[in-house]
Amino acid sequence: MTDQRNAFEKPALLIVDMQNDFVRQDAPLQVPDALGSIAAHQALIAAFRQHRRPVIYTKFLSAQTPSLGWLWSPECEPPTKCCWQGHRRYYPDVDAELECTEIIDELRPEADDLIIEKYGYGAFHGTNLNGALRHMGVGSLAITGTVTQICVEETARQAFHHDFPTTMVVDAVSSFDPELQAATLRNFAMKFGWVQSSAEVIAALG
Numbered sequence: 551m552t553d554q555r556n557a558f559e560k561p562a563l564l565i566v567d568m569q570n571d572f573v574r575q576d577a578p579l580q581v582p583d584a585l586g587s588i589a590a591h592q593a594l595i596a597a598f599r600q601h602r603r604p605v606i607y608t609k610f611l612s613a614q615t616p617s618l619g620w621l622w623s624p625e626c627e628p629p630t631k632c633c634w635q636g637h638r639r640y641y642p643d644v645d646a647e648l649e650c651t652e653i654i655d656e657l658r659p660e661a662d663d664l665i666i667e668k669y670g671y672g673a674f675h676g677t678n679l680n681g682a683l684r685h686m687g688v689g690s691l692a693i694t695g696t697v698t699q700i701c702v703e704e705t706a707r708q709a710f711h712h713d714f715p716t717t718m719v720v721d722a723v724s725s726f727d728p729e730l731q732a733a734t735l736r737n738f739a740m741k742f743g744w745v746q747s748s749a750e751v752i753a754a755l756g
Contacts, residue, residue, distance in 0.1 A: 556689070556690060556715045557690060557715050557717055557743075557744050557754070558690055558692075558715075558717075558751075558754040558755065559689040559690050559715065560603075560687055560688055560689030560690065561598075561603055561688070561689070561690045561691065561692055561755070562598075562603060562604040562605070562606055562683065562686070562688040562690075562691055562692070563594055563595065563598040563603065563604070563605045563606065563691075563692050563694070564606045564607075564608070564673070564691050564692065564693045564694070564695075564705065564709075565591065565595075565605070565606065565607045565608070565653075565657065565694050565695050566608050566673065566693060566694065566695025566696065566701050566702045566705050567608055567609065567610045567695050567696055567697075567701050567702075568584065568591065568607070568653055568654055568657050568694075568695050568696060569609055569610065569633070569650070569651055569652060569653055569654065570639070570641060570648050570649070570650050570651070570652055570654060571632050571633050571639065571650040571651065572584060572610075572696050572697070573585060573654050573696065574641035574643055574644065574648070574654065575641055575642050575643035575644075576641060576642055576643075577632075577639070577641065577650075578625040578630050578632035578639075579623065579625055579632055579633075581696045581697055581724050581725065581726050582726065583724040583725065583726070584696045584724040585643075586724065587694070587696075587721065587722050587723065587724045588654075588656050588657065590694075590719065590721045590722040590748040591656075591657050591694060591722050592656065592657070593748055593752060594692070594694065594719065594722060594748050594751065594752065595657065597751075597752040597755055598692075598755070599660075601755045601756070603755070604663075604664065604686055604688060605659070605660075605663050606663065606664045606665075606666065606679075606682075606683075607653055607657075607659050607663060607664070607665045607666070608665070608666045608667075608668055608673040608679075608695070608701075608705070609651050609652075609653070609665060609666070609667050609668070610633050610651075610668060610669075610671075610701060611633055611634075611635050611651060611667055611668065611669055612626035612631070612632060612633040612634050612669075613626070613669060614631075614634055614635075619669075619670075631650070632650070633650060633651050634650065634651070635651050635667075636649070637649070637650050637651075638650065653665075664682055664686075666678075666679050666682075670704075671700055671701045671704040671705075672701070672704035672705050672707070672708040673701075673705040673708070674705065674708035674709070674712060675708065680712050683712075683714065688714070689714070689715070690714055690715040690716065690717070691706075691709050691714050691715070691716045691717070692716075692717045692719055692751050693705060693706045693709065693716055693717065693718050693719065693723075694718075694719045694722035694723055695722070695723060695724075696723065696724045696725070697724070697725050697726065698718075698723040698724060698725040698730070698731040698734050698735070699725055699727070699730040699731060699733070699734040702718065702723050702734075703734050703738065706718055706738060706742065706743060707738075707742055709743075710742045710743060715743065715744075716742065716743035716744070717743055717744040717745070717746050717751060718735060718738055718739075718743065718744070718745050718746075719746060719747065719748050719751055720735060720745050720746065720747055721747050721748050722748050723735075
């Protein structure tokens with residue numbers, strides 16, 4: 551078994567893209583399984599806050615002019631405007647019109663939580679995340695969120711390359727493709743980090 555002594559040294563919880571336009575019902579890029587991960591997220595957030603460890607969120611923002619991202623996610627183009635900052639959309643599961651890029655209300659950040667806004671898949675690329683983690687004295691990461699094989703995986707691999715021991719939390723990540731999720735988690739555990747349940751991560755916090 552891979553040595554896990556550094557897996558939870560000065561850990562932070564990094565929640566990837568749990569936003570209205572990915573999670574809410576009838577969202578343009580809805581990941582149906584994301585709603586099922588809310589309870590695990592809430593347990594993790596409560597545990598990290600109890601242990602006074604950082605809780606960090608990312609938001610995916612779509613470019614509002616033609617970009618390569620539009621090619622692979624045409625939902626980001628007008629008129630849909632998926633993940634356009636400032637765009638509001640109606641979501642039937644909450645019967646409300648909400649800012650489409652905001653973190654879902656069930657996982658609402660606190661005032662002093664770090665929120666990383668990104669225009670790509672990985673949270674380290676083109677952002678101040680690495681510097682912010684160093685400034686906070688973070689030594690390792692537990693990563694959750696959506697989509698497992700896209701933004702979550704890209705962020706977790708980037709964390710490896712920035713020398714952060716990283717754990718992907720199996721019941722707090724979600725995908726629209728179960729086979730791709732399973733392959734991603736298996737591959738990550740083979741060469742990049744650890745894959746554990748939320749209960750295991752919480753227990754490791756002490």
